[in-house]
Amino acid sequence: MDSEDKSMLEVRKLEVVYHHVSTAVQGVSFQVRRGMIFALIGANGAGKTTTLRAVSGFLGADNAEITDGEAVFEGRRLNGLAPHKITEMGIVIVPERKKIFETLTTSENLRLSPSQKSTMKMKEEMIYEYFPGLKGHRQHLAGFLSGGEAQMLAISQALLCSPKLLMIDEMSMGLAPIVVSSLLHTLVKMRKDLDLTILLVEQNAAAALEIANYSAVMENGRIVFDGTPQKLLAHEDVREFYLGIRGAGQKSYMDVKQYKRRRRWWG
Secondary structure (H helix, E strand, C coil): CCHHHEEEEEEEEEEEEECEEEEEEEEEEEEEEECEEEEEEEECCCCCCCCHHHCCCCHHHHCCEEEEEEEECCEEHHHHHCCHHHHCEEEEEEECCCCCCCCCCCHHHHHCCCCCHHHHHHHHHHHHHHHHHHHHCCCCCHHCHHHHHHHHHHHHHHHCCCEEEEEEECCCCCCHHHHHHHHHHHHHHHHHHHEEEEEEEEEEEEHHHHHEEEEEEEEECCEEECCCCCHCCCCHHHHCCCCCCCCCCCHHHHCCCCCHHHHHHCC
């Protein structure tokens, strides 16, 4: 990656421990440059979500804490800051679950954002330009939205907080491929239009690598490989374990033991 002066977010040797016992993130380091889409990919339980929660300040609710290392945003250390303070700095997260208020309408969900009333209507119309599928559901309860529409609404809520860094956790989970593709292209457009930097956490490596400028693979709480999408797509283990592309004679993903995967990454 390029020099640090263009970095918006730096994660340096981060370690996160749950319940004072279980280490979920072990010495993770990476940089997210301003204006890029950075994808953090890996299997379920790799430590991706924990890393995101450490950056956004939401570890406390899970009885977890940063025990070593740090996260730095635009030169300011984030360790120990409350989530609302981190949000005020310009870091906004779209969580994996419980994204929206299901008993409120779509419009009411959007109006919960901290935007000024004088600009709220204009911003709401901007949201419907990016996600026209939501416009017809403005007065419908959010709990009746489809999975894709709920994800659109969650991203919209985050946008109304005027983020500098938008962090999205498992955007594609449970969604049809055509919906995922539409969301990915919308993210690319928003990045350009709104001068956003995006940190995308995904199990769906193929989807993430489609739009990322840079990516890192997490395994067992560590970064085991990183590079451009082209570099990852050319790597045999990424192709086999995350994209399901196997060469002649190779075993399937289900046939490969976890210890063997670790040995291959670190070999």
